[in-house]
Amino acid sequence: MESLREKVALVGVGYTPQGRIAGRSAISFHVEAIKSAIDDAGLNVEDIDGLLVQPEPYDPMHYDGLVHPWSIAQYMGLNLRFCASQTTMGATAGGMVLHAAAAVIYGMADYVVCSYGEAPLGGRLSSTESYYGGSEGVFGAYGFFGASAGYATAAQKAISEGWTSPDTWSDIAVNQRQWANLNPRAMMYQKTMTHEDYFNSRLVTAPFRLFDICQVSDSGRAFIVTSAERAQNLRRRPVYVMGLGQGHPSTAIMQSNYMTGPTGAKTSGQKALEMAGLKLKDIDACEIYDCYTYTVELTLQDYGFYEPGGGKAFFANGRTAPGGAFPVNTSGGLLSEVYQMGFTPLTEAIVQLQGNAGERQLGEKTNTKEPEIIMVSNNGGILQTHSTVIVRR
Amino acid sequence: MTTKNKPSPVVSLEDKKFWEYARKHQLRMQKCLDCDFLRYPSGIICPNCYSMREPVWEQLSGRGTIYSFVTFHHIYHKGFSDEVPYVVASVKLDEGPRLMGRILDCVIEDIRVGMVVKVRYDDISEEFALPQFQPVY
Numbered sequence: 001m002e003s004l005r006e007k008v009a010l011v012g013v014g015y016t017p018q019g020r021i022a023g024r025s026a027i028s029f030h031v032e033a034i035k036s037a038i039d040d041a042g043l044n045v046e047d048i049d050g051l052l053v054q055p056e057p058y059d060p061m062h063y064d065g066l067v068h069p070w071s072i073a074q075y076m077g078l079n080l081r082f083c084a085s086q087t088t089m090g091a092t093a094g095g096m097v098l099h100a101a102a103a104v105i106y107g108m109a110d111y112v113v114c115s116y117g118e119a120p121l122g123g124r125l126s127s128t129e130s131y132y133g134g135s136e137g138v139f140g141a142y143g144f145f146g147a148s149a150g151y152a153t154a155a156q157k158a159i160s161e162g163w164t165s166p167d168t169w170s171d172i173a174v175n176q177r178q179w180a181n182l183n184p185r186a187m188m189y190q191k192t193m194t195h196e197d198y199f200n201s202r203l204v205t206a207p208f209r210l211f212d213i214c215q216v217s218d219s220g221r222a223f224i225v226t227s228a229e230r231a232q233n234l235r236r237r238p239v240y241v242m243g244l245g246q247g248h249p250s251t252a253i254m255q256s257n258y259m260t261g262p263t264g265a266k267t268s269g270q271k272a273l274e275m276a277g278l279k280l281k282d283i284d285a286c287e288i289y290d291c292y293t294y295t296v297e298l299t300l301q302d303y304g305f306y307e308p309g310g311g312k313a314f315f316a317n318g319r320t321a322p323g324g325a326f327p328v329n330t331s332g333g334l335l336s337e338v339y340q341m342g343f344t345p346l347t348e349a350i351v352q353l354q355g356n357a358g359e360r361q362l363g364e365k366t367n368t369k370e371p372e373i374i375m376v377s378n379n380g381g382i383l384q385t386h387s388t389v390i391v392r393r
Numbered sequence: 394m395t396t397k398n399k400p401s402p403v404v405s406l407e408d409k410k411f412w413e414y415a416r417k418h419q420l421r422m423q424k425c426l427d428c429d430f431l432r433y434p435s436g437i438i439c440p441n442c443y444s445m446r447e448p449v450w451e452q453l454s455g456r457g458t459i460y461s462f463v464t465f466h467h468i469y470h471k472g473f474s475d476e477v478p479y480v481v482a483s484v485k486l487d488e489g490p491r492l493m494g495r496i497l498d499c500v501i502e503d504i505r506v507g508m509v510v511k512v513r514y515d516d517i518s519e520e521f522a523l524p525q526f527q528p529v530y
Contacts, residue, residue, distance in 0.1 A: 140400030141523055142493050144481045145469035153483060157461040160506035206464035206478070254483040255433070255491045259461055 008101040009231035009238035011224050012041025013347045018219035018338040019187050020121045026059040027067045029117030029220025037222040042235025050082035050109030052096045054116045082109035089380030093342035094387025098244050100225035116343045117220030150382035152205040154259035155294040163308035169293035170198040173211045175321035180332025182360035188336040212293045214334035221343035239353045243276030243390035253382035264386030265302035272388035284371040285327040287345035289379040290334045299377045323367040342378030349374040353393040399472035407435045415522050418514035420455050423448035433490040455512035457486040498527040
């Protein structure tokens with residue numbers, strides 16, 4: 001059977017304003033991001049014949065609460081041959097690449113846009129809170145609220161096993177903030193972070209401090225998938241999909257046996273590397289879904305970059321920061337750039353390999369290795385779903 | 394114990410009997426008639442042997458150990474504003490399943506993975522009694 005490797009490329013990234021933006025609905029962010037991606041690729045709206053939409057979180061200001069591709073098609077005047085609402089929560093973007101690739105390869109669509117958007121900060125719910133159904137949530141009676149609590153429980157287990165601590169997480173947070181400080185789009189662009197700042201930030205759901213926790217953002221993001229052939233004639237350098245993988249252990253965190261790994265990342269990463277025909281040593285940089293600092297440490301551990309405890313040295317002394325030997329989360333990530341689910345790490349990988357990353361461009365500009373291959377993780381729920389995308393220029 | 398505007402448990406169709414037994418201060422979970430597997434959350438199929446036979450609701454001892462826990466410093470809900478910091482744990486019951494619950498009657502700093510605990514039921518409203526845990530010394 002033929003491999004999917006290098007059959008499709010990612011060709012456009014769409015941005016919107018991001019931060020605390022009043023008076024906008026989630027669907028309006030989807031639409032703006034999609035239009036932006038179309039412009040970025042050098043395409044016309046009429047070219048788009050495929051659309052995948054991540055529908056959540058529930059937006060009470062929208063007439064049916066969730067965003068669907070048919071609503072967007074109506075808004076934008078799209079003529080779709082292929083569409084779906086798709087979600088594996090934070091793992092969605094990576095899952096969409098597979099789905100869009102199949103549509104393109106089998107001739108169901110020529111150009112598939114994949115989109116996300118949310119508008120929680122107009123006094124409404126954030127993603128991390130809405131995962132549990134709101135500020136009350138399914139477990140509110142127990143006093144258990146929000147996704148931060150679930151991940152903190154997993155991180156506490158890791159501390160009890162003796163192989164990690166906030167010292168490692170401090171390095172993760174500080175290094176990523178340095179990338180954000182090079183990114184004018186980042187919510188934390190103008191806010192620096194020292195290790196002292198990290199340890200002074202308040203405890204939220206211990207062992208997590210504020211700076212262990214991703215942001216909440218009003219924003220949208222989109223990317224476009226097409227065939228490797230069609231990608232040759234568009235505005236930017238094609239970014240080829242080398243490998244895809246998924247792994248979904250699924251069990252709710254409080255009943256799970258993988259708080260300290262292996263999560264779905266292990267299978268997902270292995271499968272993606274297999275499809276790509278690559279080893280870890282071939283990877284030049286990583287964009288790792290970073291809802292929490294611990295998620296970054298655990299994902300790279302499950303991918304095989306180090307054993308439990310090895311995270312300390314991996315992140316220490318700016319190793320993953322600008323100028324470091326192994327860049328991780330070069331936009332600032334969910335922690336310091338913007339919360340856009342798996343779209344944040346995936347689109348950053350695209351932009352970097354397109355050579356369109358401005359001041360944070362990997363290569364000479366940031367005194368880092370010129371990137372050829374980037375490994376992207378997407379993690380969903382509370383370590384419940386996972387997808388991996390390996391891309392090259 | 395007063396509820397002070399705390400959220401009530403959210404009860405799905407799968408959970409109904411769990412909360413009915415809770416009101417009687419009984420910790421009961423579904424036990425598969427074919428393989429004896431205790432399952433939680435409750436559901437129509439045994440995840441161990443896939444039996445669809447109506448399970449029995451087995452009464453459990455209420456004893457377990459803390460598998461892991463989180464300490465809430467942030468006030469997510471006003472009803473808990475005078476309780477922070479407080480701890481919610483994932484407790485591994487002696488019989489196998491894992492149940493979430495507050496750890497009460499304990500100095501926060503003493504709570505640790507592996508701690509032995511026992512369930513108790515606190516009436517929080519006319520409709521609900523809530524399973525919560527306290528240390529066993």
